[in-house]
Amino acid sequence: MKDSVKHIAVLVSAGRHPVSGEPRHCHNDSLALALGLNLASKVQVLHAGTPSNPALQDYFALGATQIDVVPNSDDIIESLAAQLTDANLILTGTRAESGEDSGLLPYLLAAKLNVPIVADALEIKANREQLEVLQFLPKGRRRRVLVSLPAVVAVHPSAAEALHFVHARKNLGNINTLHASNTKMQTIIDDSKQADSKQWRAKPARKPIKLIAQTAQTGHERLMAAISNKAKGGTVVNEGNNVEKAQVILRYLREHQLIEF
Amino acid sequence: MTTRINPHRLVQASPADLKHPSNNIKRIVLSTAQIAVEAHPAKWLRTPSKPKSRVLVIAHSDRGALDDHALQTIAAAAILADAETAVLALILGELNDDLSSAAADEVMILPALDFQIFQPDIELASVLAIIELLKPKHIFLPDNLIGDGDLGRRLAALKKLSVATHVLEIDVQHVASAQSGGCVLAQSNLPEVILLAPNAVDAELPFTAKATRIDAPTINHAASPYQAHYQDMGLQTSAAEDIALEDADFIVSAGNGVQNLATLASLASSLNAAVGASRVVVDDGKFPRDKQIGATGKTVTASTYMAIGISGAVQHLQGIKDCRHVIAINKDASAPIVKRANLSVIGDAEAVMQALMIEIEKAKEVVA
Ligand SMILES: Cc1cc2nc3c(=O)[nH]c(=O)nc-3n(C[C@H](O)[C@H](O)[C@H](O)COP(=O)(O)OP(=O)(O)OC[C@H]3O[C@@H](n4cnc5c(N)ncnc54)[C@H](O)[C@@H]3O)c2cc1C
Numbered sequence: 001m002k003d004s005v006k007h008i009a010v011l012v013s014a015g016r017h018p019v020s021g022e023p024r025h026c027h028n029d030s031l032a033l034a035l036g037l038n039l040a041s042k043v044q045v046l047h048a049g050t051p052s053n054p055a056l057q058d059y060f061a062l063g064a065t066q067i068d069v070v071p072n073s074d075d076i077i078e079s080l081a082a083q084l085t086d087a088n089l090i091l092t093g094t095r096a097e098s099g100e101d102s103g104l105l106p107y108l109l110a111a112k113l114n115v116p117i118v119a120d121a122l123e124i125k126a127n128r129e130q131l132e133v134l135q136f137l138p139k140g141r142r143r144r145v146l147v148s149l150p151a152v153v154a155v156h157p158s159a160a161e162a163l164h165f166v167h168a169r170k171n172l173g174n175i176n177t178l179h180a181s182n183t184k185m186q187t188i189i190d191d192s193k194q195a196d197s198k199q200w201r202a203k204p205a206r207k208p209i210k211l212i213a214q215t216a217q218t219g220h221e222r223l224m225a226a227i228s229n230k231a232k233g234g235t236v237v238n239e240g241n242n243v244e245k246a247q248v249i250l251r252y253l254r255e256h257q258l259i260e261f
Numbered sequence: 262m263t264t265r266i267n268p269h270r271l272v273q274a275s276p277a278d279l280k281h282p283s284n285n286i287k288r289i290v291l292s293t294a295q296i297a298v299e300a301h302p303a304k305w306l307r308t309p310s311k312p313k314s315r316v317l318v319i320a321h322s323d324r325g326a327l328d329d330h331a332l333q334t335i336a337a338a339a340i341l342a343d344a345e346t347a348v349l350a351l352i353l354g355e356l357n358d359d360l361s362s363a364a365a366d367e368v369m370i371l372p373a374l375d376f377q378i379f380q381p382d383i384e385l386a387s388v389l390a391i392i393e394l395l396k397p398k399h400i401f402l403p404d405n406l407i408g409d410g411d412l413g414r415r416l417a418a419l420k421k422l423s424v425a426t427h428v429l430e431i432d433v434q435h436v437a438s439a440q441s442g443g444c445v446l447a448q449s450n451l452p453e454v455i456l457l458a459p460n461a462v463d464a465e466l467p468f469t470a471k472a473t474r475i476d477a478p479t480i481n482h483a484a485s486p487y488q489a490h491y492q493d494m495g496l497q498t499s500a501a502e503d504i505a506l507e508d509a510d511f512i513v514s515a516g517n518g519v520q521n522l523a524t525l526a527s528l529a530s531s532l533n534a535a536v537g538a539s540r541v542v543v544d545d546g547k548f549p550r551d552k553q554i555g556a557t558g559k560t561v562t563a564s565t566y567m568a569i570g571i572s573g574a575v576q577h578l579q580g581i582k583d584c585r586h587v588i589a590i591n592k593d594a595s596a597p598i599v600k601r602a603n604l605s606v607i608g609d610a611e612a613v614m615q616a617l618m619i620e621i622e623k624a625k626e627v628v629a
């Protein structure tokens with residue numbers, strides 16, 4: 001049912017082109033916007049950052065009419081949460097393409113606002129107080145989850161939402177700069193320990209080094225390991241007729257619970 | 262008097278000879294069976310006898326087993342743990358495997374917390390109770406989509422713990438993950454919660470551990486205030502043909518040795534498996550390009566990969582390196598796929614497939 005959820009907020013971050021690095025919309029967040037616009041004719045689009053960021057314009061092309069921007073602050077969770085106290089549904093992407101890209105923001109926000117969170121949403125249906133979320137699980141599995149509102153829902157990148165990018169809309173939207181609110185919100189969690197954003201030291205991208213256990217081997221052992229065929233190989237069934245061979249396969253599948261019959 | 266060694270004596274090199282300190286002759290003999298045993302020296306036991314502290318690894322199991330990603334996460338904790346730190350593996354869901362070769366010193370199992378059921382707050386309450394009790398220095402989880410990535414983020418957000426997600430690189434001093442859309446590899450000191458990306462760690466270890474089962478503490482579910490906000494409406498599995506190969510859990514794959522592709526297709530459907538193919542078969546035009554598995558095709562991560570009439574060229578094996586169970590049907594026992602496969606059946610593809618389909622029908626009838 002369209003418009004059954006009152007106040008929907010979509011959180012959008014600034015993306016970048018994976019090759020050129022050009023600023024653009026973040027694909028993940030665009031899917032969240034599309035799902036939001038499916039549920040309601042009007043959604044609040046919220047961004048924490050610089051109002052003049054050209055990446056924001058892409059969201060106008062994707063259907064936003066206004067973007068509320070909370071200026072950068074030390075604690076963007078704090079400043080976003082302050083704007084979202086009466087939102088019924090907060091939609092986010094799963095992972096940003098700028099900043100820490102940790103996929104933590106939706107969780108931190110939910111903890112701050114003291115509301116439930118469901119991640120990896122592919123589809124969303126709303127019915128009054130509740131939201132029905134189709135959740136992505138690997139290996140072709142999907143799960144339906146009902147969650148009560150207000151809630152945070154993070155949208156999975158493979159949500160099958162078609163994005164309608166209309167270039168003509170790009171300059172029609174309105175950027176509305178909000179003022180960071182000074183009032184600290186009451187939360188159940190003590191704020192004494194700040195989630196530490198100064199924890200990271202940025203280094204240029206390179207191939208990560210894999211952690212490998214140090215083996216205290218002798219030179220001889222290392223040589224043997226290097227020249228002997230490491231591949232263990234499993235069971236080899238040479239004997240028997242075809243029925244017996246088929247039974248071996250079936251037994252293997254059952255033993256490892258790879259089939260259900 | 263010095264003992265002289267007769268240079269013309271008959272030498273029988275045994276592993277003991279090679280190791281014996283009084284034997285100062287070192288020679289490398291590659292062909293004897295005894296030496297081949299030496300190539301895989303017995304693993305040493307890591308488990309500290311009186312651990313002063315613990316690190317916790319949390320992972321969901323799937324059908325009673327841990328996937329490679331979870332095993333890599335336990336391995337990371339075991340490699341980084343010092344001689345006085347025990348690695349406790351907390352497994353959510355049933356576990357049939359022994360975790361000693363995965364190098365878990367202690368294993369705690371909560372079978373009710375199966376990944377298929379959405380109960381994040383009960384999981385969180387259970388984990389918090391265990392953390393409270395054991396006070397681990399670090400908490401490791403595989404950053405996956407079967408609930409561990411979600412649980413780790415909930416935990417860190419609720420308890421305001423320092424955390425690193427999508428960790429691509431880890432050692433005793435630091436973790437690193439890709440940030441800013443991949444143009445930065447950011448580093449930090451080891452945080453309290455570490456969510457490891459797949460393949461950041463080699464799970465092959467030179468040591469084992471005791472894997473002592475320990476009982477879980479009683480858990481107060483009243484401490485999960487949000488659980489009432491969630492209601493699980495059940496899991497659904499899409500038909501295999503609707504799933505992209507990369508996402509499929511069971512793949513039956515056709516190679517040049519398959520005479521009759523129709524047989525293979527019906528075998529796949531009786532196993533509810535997706536169908537893939539080697540490059541030769543795709544090049545022959547028998548399958549579209551998007552079915553090709555391998556270096557120049559798709560990389561798949563299915564739990565079960567059945568390679569039928571596939572020789573197992575390196576380019577093909579590259580595409581299935583993350584498959585847990587590889588079953589080969591091949592008429593040639595010396596085909597490279599046999600070395601990779603967990604189970605190889607040597608025989609004619611068509612005949613074995615036909616027999617297998619009959620056995621599957623029988624098995625399904627018994628269950629029904
Ligand atoms: C740059 C490059 C990239 C490549 N990329 C890929 C790739 O992405 N994917 C890929 O698959 N290949 C790739 N290849 C090709 C690869 O090297 C092999 O040629 C190909 O994988 C072989 O396919 P196959 O095993 O089906 O066929 P074959 O090598 O012909 O093997 C057929 C197998 O079937 C067995 N067999 C025959 N008859 C029967 C029977 N009646 N019953 C049972 N078994 C039987 C044989 O013993 C043999 O082992 C690439 C090659 C190059 C050079």
Ligand SMILES: Nc1ncnc2c1ncn2[C@@H]1O[C@H](COP(=O)(O)O)[C@@H](O)[C@H]1O
Nearest residue numbers: 011048092093095096101102103104105
């Ligand atoms: N600066 C921001 N402003 C608004 N929303 C954001 C911002 N950064 C991240 N988000 C949202 O949080 C999600 C996860 O981001 P992250 O935790 O940074 O990976 C993104 O997909 C966005 O929906």
